[in-house]
Amino acid sequence: MIVNVVGAGLAGSEVAYNLGKRGIKVRLYEMRPKKMTEVHKTGYFAELVCSNSFKSEEITNAEGLLKAEMKMMGSVVLDVAERTRVPSGKALAVDRTAFAREITKIIESVENVEIVREEVIGFDPAEDIWIVATGPATSKGLLSFLEELLGEDFMFFFDAVSPIVSFESIDMNRAFWGDRFGKGNDYINCPLTQEEYEELWKALVEAEVIEMEDFDRKLLFERCQPVEEIARSGKDALRYGPLRPTGLIDPRTGREPYAVVQLRREDREGKFYSLVGFQTRLKWGEQKKIIQKIPCLKDAEIVRYGVMHRNVYLNSPKVLDLFFRLKEHPNVFFAGQITGVEGYMESAASGIYVAYNVYRILKGLPPFRLPEETMMGALFGYIIEKVEGDLKPMYANFGLLPPLPVRVRNKFERRKLFAERAMKAMREFLGKNPW
Numbered sequence: 326m327i328v329n330v331v332g333a334g335l336a337g338s339e340v341a342y343n344l345g346k347r348g349i350k351v352r353l354y355e356m357r358p359k360k361m362t363e364v365h366k367t368g369y370f371a372e373l374v375c376s377n378s379f380k381s382e383e384i385t386n387a388e389g390l391l392k393a394e395m396k397m398m399g400s401v402v403l404d405v406a407e408r409t410r411v412p413s414g415k416a417l418a419v420d421r422t423a424f425a426r427e428i429t430k431i432i433e434s435v436e437n438v439e440i441v442r443e444e445v446i447g448f449d450p451a452e453d454i455w456i457v458a459t460g461p462a463t464s465k466g467l468l469s470f471l472e473e474l475l476g477e478d479f480m481f482f483f484d485a486v487s488p489i490v491s492f493e494s495i496d497m498n499r500a501f502w503g504d505r506f507g508k509g510n511d512y513i514n515c516p517l518t519q520e521e522y523e524e525l526w527k528a529l530v531e532a533e534v535i536e537m538e539d540f541d542r543k544l545l546f547e548r549c550q551p552v553e554e555i556a557r558s559g560k561d562a563l564r565y566g567p568l569r570p571t572g573l574i575d576p577r578t579g580r581e582p583y584a585v586v587q588l589r590r591e592d593r594e595g596k597f598y599s600l601v602g603f604q605t606r607l608k609w610g611e612q613k614k615i616i617q618k619i620p621c622l623k624d625a626e627i628v629r630y631g632v633m634h635r636n637v638y639l640n641s642p643k644v645l646d647l648f649f650r651l652k653e654h655p656n657v658f659f660a661g662q663i664t665g666v667e668g669y670m671e672s673a674a675s676g677i678y679v680a681y682n683v684y685r686i687l688k689g690l691p692p693f694r695l696p697e698e699t700m701m702g703a704l705f706g707y708i709i710e711k712v713e714g715d716l717k718p719m720y721a722n723f724g725l726l727p728p729l730p731v732r733v734r735n736k737f738e739r740r741k742l743f744a745e746r747a748m749k750a751m752r753e754f755l756g757k758n759p760w
């Protein structure tokens with residue numbers, strides 16, 4: 326049977342390489358350079374569309390741990406990144422042209438990989454295996470086909486995400502539970518005094534934003550206003566908008582606070598909470614400073630920063646199974662950013678995971694999830710099983726991992742233990758289930 330891979334980005338390159346070199350026949354479709362996307366500039370595979378950094382290599386950093394696991398599973402992206410690196414402190418940054426050129430050369434030389442430089446605009450989901458790895462800039466032709474296949478409710482076309490913090494980093498001595506007018510206890514409320522509110526407002530008004538294309542601005546702002554824009558419309562705008570205290574009584578004072586930042590649960594286990602109404606275009610450093618101005622969140626661990634940008638991804642918990650395969654069409658898999666993972670390395674990692682299971686299936690073996698103690702296992706499991714409400718793209722972070730058996734206060738020590746546990750779990754898993 327032939328495996329068709331659509332898109333030779335970070336994820337598609339991993340899939341094609343890892344299957345091809347194991348003797349599986351792969352047909353890899355890439356539409357560039359014949360048809361370009363809005364963000365890519367060359368015809369190379371695995372082109373980096375923005376930063377040339379793959380972030381940290383330290384395993385006490387979530388991105389570093391992800392890389393260590395990818396290395397254990399065999400990653401062409403990581404291998405080439407290490408060979409084309411440029412000096413960048415503790416981060417792994419690459420010469421982007423050398424990196425993409427080398428990946429292209431390697432994949433072109435894998436015997437079992439046939440390369441077809443064409444846009445795919447549809448396929449028969451019952452024939453052969455299809456792995457769609459077309460990323461955030463999936464072509465319009467293919468999008469129409471996917472919408473028809475899945476139903477338009479199962480696809481998202483933009484991200485307007487508020488920052489997300491871990492529950493354990495919220496100061497619950499100051500915050501209080503409760504919905505407006507005592508109708509339930511689902512929200513965490515972070516009260517602000519007038520002075521704290523004004524300080525937060527000022528920081529929001531002065532903060533630096535990431536500029537966006539006019540098209541994106543129109544598309545996004547029609548749906549929801551960034552928090553900094555609301556702040557700019559007047560000093561009280563937030564207090565009468567997303568930060569209104571109406572119907573929220575602080576049990577410590579018996580009164581409504583001056584303003585309230587509400588936090589809404591993001592996952593079934595209650596490990597993550599997002600700041601209600603805080604969708605934003607602020608730069609990440611600015612977001613951190615601003616969140617720390619909210620007294621209940623002054624030590625908050627931000628597991629995901631807010632963004633507003635165009636994107637394309639599936640409502641994966643609804644349409645995919647744990648192996649990133651369509652529930653309705655088990656010959657069709659997805660990999661990369663289109664599954665709801667976010668980031669270069671996360672996309673590449675999902676490509677390895679999908680390739681691993683497609684390989685197993687083709688060898689007559691059952692597919693496997695990766696251990697949930699690993700960063701890869703936790704991230705992919707989160708996307709399919711743990712999200713409450715609509716999926717918001719997620720990158721690697723320690724908050725995804727199951728808690729340690731003992732509470733460790735020191736952050737560095739805690740991360741070291743997480744990393745050691747993850748590496749051990751991955752080693753044992755691959756020892757038992759090699760490929």
Ligand SMILES: Cc1cc2nc3c(=O)[nH]c(=O)nc-3n(C[C@H](O)[C@H](O)[C@H](O)COP(=O)(O)OP(=O)(O)OC[C@H]3O[C@@H](n4cnc5c(N)ncnc54)[C@H](O)[C@@H]3O)c2cc1C
Nearest residue numbers: 332334335336356375376445459460464661662668669672
């Ligand atoms: C503007 C922008 C900036 C980003 N910056 C960063 C960043 O700095 N750091 C970071 O970690 N992540 C960043 N990301 C997020 C993301 O992780 C990357 O986009 C990553 O490249 C996704 O990998 P992928 O393999 O899923 O998709 P891609 O790498 O985009 O690969 C998809 C491939 O599919 C091809 N394709 C699309 N449609 C078709 C079709 N119908 N037929 C055939 N081929 C097709 C495309 O040409 C492309 O080569 C950014 C995303 C965007 C949109």
